[in-house]
Amino acid sequence: MKKLVNATSQVVREMLEGIACTAPHVAVLGDENVLVRQPLPAREARAVAVISGGGSGHEPAHGGYVGEGMLSAAVCGEVFTSPSTDAVLAAIRASAGPNGALLIVKNYTGDRLNFGLAAELARAEGIPVEIATVADDVSLRATTSRAQRRGIAGTVLVHKIAGAAAARGLPLNEVAALARAAAGNLGTMGVALDGCTLPGADHAGFQLAADEIELGMGIHGEKGVERVAPMSADAIAQTLLANIVDELGLQRGERVALLVNGLGATPEMELAIVTRAAFEQLGARGLTVERAWTGTLLSALNMPGCSISLLRVSDDTLALLDAATQARAWPGGGAVNPRIRIEADTAIARDDAPAAPDARAHDPAWSARLQPAFAAVAQALLEHEAVFTELDEKAGDGDLGASMRRAAEAMRAVPASALGSPAGALAALGGALRRAIAGSSGPFYATALLRASRVLADLPQPGARDWAHALRASGQAIGELGGAKPGDRTMLDALVPAAEAFEKALDASKPAAQAWQDAVHAAQTGAQDTAQMMPRAGRASYLGERAVGTRDGGAVVVACWLEALTPFIVDTK
Structure with missing residues (x-):
């Protein structure tokens, strides 16, 4: 498989250095594959540090979300591999002050273990640390408890909420509580149209037949819950949303934020079609979409497909989502358009038969x-x-x-x-x-x-x-x-x-x-x-x-x- 890489062993490091080249507010931390905000205030004056990360291959996550108002640091493991405990600890030491750090962890075993151990080591050094675990993948709801589910694209919304809360100067326990509340009101489900290919591999990690798509696909190429025949964009949106709405117990009249996320190889055209379907179907359910984003916010390398995330919101949640951030990959805005059609100007007569007989x-x-x-x-x-x-x-x-x-x-x-x-x-x-x-x-x-x-x-x-x-x-x-x-x-x-x-x-x-x-x-x-x-x-x-x-x-x-x-x-x- 052709890739724009040098040595496969250096892809993560070279990627981070490339990001830093065009983002003056971030820097690579020593020899660790960690991006940190720069400059940071003096240690005694630092707000709560918000740190996240995981395996690479999900760009623009996680390094794209480092910046004032979002993440203080992103710890990047090898492709689809949890970062090491030492890398996480280095990020905590580099970015946290007396107000401590919140670690936002996607619910994978390797991430939980390495972030969890780093938190214990940091606490032993006197640094206050809290952990918010995101397990937003609703596709596994029929077979696993919420505590055992994967963290996927909705995690980006938790990054934004926690980062905005920290930027307000809130204490660690409140920042952590807001992040956990967001994670608890969040649901995501995805669909893959085919597999993805790791750097250095000559073929995709898995392949789907021409008459197959995979519902509930994870972001590392893990199997979903079901392989089905291809469906229209409307039908896919309906399937994903039905599971999310049911899992969250959303009722008519409630308010949500919507994220339609590409998995790396999905054109904006197709994501926009899914977005249209999501708006129509959520409206039919009596749910109000207060904010919405469409794009590739957390990918799975070059996987074709998408995920849909819904977050139950309040005025306070919306204020945090709307807050300014320096993070280069946060799409900003999120405003929705209540009037997507206007009538054509009928005052101009249309005559397609110039000089034709009457x-x-x-x-x-x-x-x-x-x-x-x-x-x-x-x-x-x-x-x-x-x-x-x-x-x-x-x-x-x-x-x-x-x-x-x-x-x-x-x-x-x-x-x-x-x-x-x-x-x-x-x-x-x-x-x-x-x-x-x-x-x-x-x-x-x-x-x-x-x-x-x-x-x-x-x-x-x-x-x-x-x-x-x-x-x-x-x-x-x-x-x-x-x-x-x-x-x-x-x-x-x-x-x-x-x-x-x-x-x-x-x-x-x-x-x-x-x-x-x-x-x-x-x-x-x-x-x-x-x-x-x-x-x-x-x-x-x-x-x-x-x-x-x-x-x-x-x-x-x-x-x-x-x-x-x-x-x-x-x-x-």
């Missing part, structure tokens, strides 16, 4: 001809979605297939009432594609169709040559908009030859249907020829010679829809 020119016969033609094109685009995607993955970002699927759906949705004239139908289709397709395809096709619509605007019954002029004009519009020309390895390398072949065949007095076959053949040949062209426009131009050998996806799409129209071309003048 409604009195509507001809049902055109609707009867054009609707099945559009349907055939849509079907062809859907059938070739995988082909378009594969071509675009080789020379672009791989979204062409999805874009053409949206185009097909938009075509099918154009109402028959918009197809009563050729110009109106093309304009309506252009507007539909403009709204349905992002990226470059949408503007190109919308511009081409609107230009063709204007060519036919005053022609209620256009003939074959009129359609040929419209096809040529559409290619010109695309060239003007994108700056490309035939030979640049774009959609124009299929569209322009098709338009030229259609006009040439008509000039030779070929029937329209036969002329259209010539156009389709020219488009297919042009699309095939793009495989040997050096790209000079579009995203493929970034690849240079690496794109040679693969057909241009946009040109293949053009050939596809031109061919789909073949049965609908009838002989006209």
Whole structure:
């Protein structure tokens, strides 16, 4: 497995030094893998020190939470391994004063033993120490008591509450009481979509089949409580929240803080979708989300998946969560938006048929001809979605297939009432594609169709040559908009030859249907020829010679829809 590391034995040390390089308020403590705040007040003037840590591989936890208003020190063991007693003791000695230290410990045996022994040693030296253990993983509630459960992502919220309490100058017993109360009102459950890979390993510690996800996964790759078939984001959120709400005994009208946490390899897009689901489902349960955070706050290396945490809150709890902190990884804010939708401005009329005939020119016969033609094109685009995607993955970002699927759906949705004239139908289709397709395809096709619509605007019954002029004009519009020309390895390398072949065949007095076959053949040949062209426009131009050998996806799409129209071309003048 490829990793950006040097020696695997040095990953933790080098990571901590890298963090310190861009965080002037922290420093590495001597030879220990400990990050401490700097500068600290004189020992006699220090507030309660708040110390946490555990195995590395959970970044940005734990070093990212060192800073005034949060942790005084983070003790970092090797990957997924508890830090040593001596490292914890060194952190206590370096950061604690007469007011003592609170150790926030995730409920793993190694962490409990090493932090617990360090606490005893520190007490023997006269340093007051309290321990708050976090066991927020509700997935194990059916098989273990709370005291035996794992500490996972909700621990970060306990860090924040305890750190803010210490910054207020509260005594050790009160800081510890607030941390323990938070831990007792906290529940978390996660889901893994696949395994994670330790530095130096050539494969993931475990793997899930394509038809499996793991519910209740721990943050070290430990097995969860159940392997199930993949579910939608809504269903996953519902499953996780149902367990958390039940475990905490949350009732309608109660207030919570929400954390949707990525496990290391989950895009923000997916975390946001889970967040949306969580808000909807908590609202349906009558629970009020007072604060919420979405992001990777406590990871499991490169594991794909997420966890959801809920914390029962009061005004006092919220004040601690809202308090300022210097910690670089705390996302801050947490404000929720009570109004996520606003209405579009309906005062601006939408007219997708400029210069098209008015409604009195509507001809049902055109609707009867054009609707099945559009349907055939849509079907062809859907059938070739995988082909378009594969071509675009080789020379672009791989979204062409999805874009053409949206185009097909938009075509099918154009109402028959918009197809009563050729110009109106093309304009309506252009507007539909403009709204349905992002990226470059949408503007190109919308511009081409609107230009063709204007060519036919005053022609209620256009003939074959009129359609040929419209096809040529559409290619010109695309060239003007994108700056490309035939030979640049774009959609124009299929569209322009098709338009030229259609006009040439008509000039030779070929029937329209036969002329259209010539156009389709020219488009297919042009699309095939793009495989040997050096790209000079579009995203493929970034690849240079690496794109040679693969057909241009946009040109293949053009050939596809031109061919789909073949049965609908009838002989006209």
